[in-house]
Amino acid sequence: MVQTLLMTGGDWWSRPTKNLGQQFIIQLIQNSRSSEPSPNKLRGPINVYVCTRRPPPAKELDLSVLRQSSSTSGWFSTIAPQDNGSTSDDNILDRIKLHHLPLDLTSPSSIRACAKSFLEKESKLDVLLLNAAVAPKSRNVTNVKLKGEPVEEALMTNVLGHALLTESLKSAFHERGSERSTRIVTVSSELHRRIQEIVSPDTISDLLGPAAWDGMRAYKITKLIQTHAAFALREMFPDSQLESIAVSPGEFLTTDIARGRSRGGTDSLLSIETGTTGFVPSTNLSQNSPWLARLFMQYLLHYAPFASTPEEGGKKIYEACFGETASPAEDAVYLKDHQSVKAADAIYDVELRRAWAHWIRQAIDGLVEPPPAA
Known part of the structure; x- marks a missing residue:
């Protein structure tokens, strides 16, 4: 069938x-x-x-x-x-x-x-x-x-x-x-x-x-x-x-580039806050971020051990479509x-x-x- x-x-x-x-x-x-x-x-x-x-x-x-x-x-x-x-x-x-x-x-x-x-x-x-x-x-x-x-x-x-x-x-x-x-x-x-x-x-x-x-x-x-x-x-x-x-x-790092502030409150070119956000950094949604954030998410961020690549995201979606259910x-x-x-x-x-x-x-x-x- x-x-x-x-x-x-x-x-x-x-x-x-x-x-x-x-x-x-x-x-x-x-x-x-x-x-x-x-x-x-x-x-x-x-x-x-x-x-x-x-x-x-x-x-x-x-x-x-x-x-x-x-x-x-x-x-x-x-x-x-x-x-x-x-x-x-x-x-x-x-x-x-x-x-x-x-x-x-x-x-x-x-x-x-x-x-x-x-x-x-x-x-x-x-x-x-x-x-x-x-x-x-x-x-x-x-x-x-x-x-x-x-x-x-x-x-x-x-x-x-x-x-x-x-x-x-x-x-x-x-x-x-x-x-x-x-x-x-x-x-x-x-x-x-x-x-x-x-x-x-x-x-x-x-x-x-x-x-x-x-x-x-x-x-x-x-x-x-x-x-x-x-x-x-x-x-x-x-x-x-x-x-x-x-x-x-997936998961990725949230960036605070637009604000230019770190978690401790000091100025920084690129401050990073670790967190689970369910956003795969190198997909098309990254185009809505500031230009420096886009470069970071597109080419570097997915190498972080806790970040998901588009490939991993695609696998999770496939499993949701065809895997066992509760x-x-x-x-x-x-x-x-x-x-x-x-x-x-x-x-x-x-x-x-x-x-x-x-x-x-x-x-x-x-x-x-x-x-x-x-």
């Missing part, structure tokens, strides 16, 4: 740096070749739908082309060879088919069109990977309005866009009581623990408003809301057989460093979780997008 997976983000063809979506695909290929028994092994052939705003060159999704010439794609040539020296085999071509669907997570019409295209091709969805995210340097608003006000970009992309996509795909979820289930994997972040304020539907407008704007803070807030949503999915879709997993892809009785599982751990305390506030689920449902129903230009 052919499995289906739909993922957001990962457009490696338009990015100068490695990203988690790209590394997830590499893990998918590596594990499909393995003949060793493993609880994380992909079972059976799979159709993978990569959903991004920018369309890929055809060769970037054709594994038969990629394996013939490493020059066609630098990332494919990084896949470890098999014992016989080959970087691919016919079995991969039979087991993995990559497809592209256009998707702009800031456009409700694009989101619905993406879901419609998928549903025209597939009747069931086995894995939904919510991987795309933005951390804007400046406060940007989309042309989508909610209650007459423009929706902030990080909130629209990271939270509401994914929520609308999930809602639009629900007819493909496996039905409650069936032998198979749909697994929804949300790429979260340990940064969701760093928000000290109460983040609720009543405070979100002020927290993401122009007066309080901070790009990475906005990213943390949206990751907290995403994690709330991950734990509310079963309640939001009671007729579906769902497994919900939120995964932190008890079906749990609302969701939060994975960090290959283990199920407790998320931030706020996530287990059932009333707050339900408030977010209710707000998200109302919000995606109330999104207003201007008509396309004539």
Whole structure:
């Protein structure tokens, strides 16, 4: 039986740096070749739908082309060879088919069109990977309005866009009581623990408003809301057989370059605060940091023993998609460093979780997008 997976983000063809979506695909290929028994092994052939705003060159999704010439794609040539020296085999071509669907997570019409295209091709969805995210340097608003006000970009992309996509795909979820289930994997972040304020539907407008704007803070807030949503999915879709997993892809050092202050309060060119933040330093999100921080994160930081590389992040996401799950009785599982751990305390506030689920449902129903230009 052919499995289906739909993922957001990962457009490696338009990015100068490695990203988690790209590394997830590499893990998918590596594990499909393995003949060793493993609880994380992909079972059976799979159709993978990569959903991004920018369309890929055809060769970037054709594994038969990629394996013939490493020059066609630098990332494919990084896949470890098999014992016989080959970087691919016919079995991969039979087991993995990559497809592209256009998707702009800031456009409700694009989101619905993406879901419609998928549903025209597939009747069931086995894995939904919510991987795309933005951390804007400046406060940007989309042309989508909610209650007459423009929706902030990080909130629209990271939270509401994914929520609308999930809602639009629900007819493909496996039905409650069936032998198979749909697994929804949300790429979260340990940064969701760093928000000290109460983040609720009543405070979100002020927290993401122009007066309080901070790009990475906005990213943390949206990751907290995403994690709330991950734990509310079963309640939001009671007729579906769902497994919900939120995964932190890695850890890194937080830098204090912009402030120029060390933890002891002295001036410094580069001060470093060690911490678990769930942010892989050499991915595209690093582009939203100051230039010196970008250089540090891109070329040096991932060598720290406690930092995650994009490759390690991709492996963690792969394990979240295809690894063993915890008890079906749990609302969701939060994975960090290959283990199920407790998320931030706020996530287990059932009333707050339900408030977010209710707000998200109302919000995606109330999104207003201007008509396309004539």
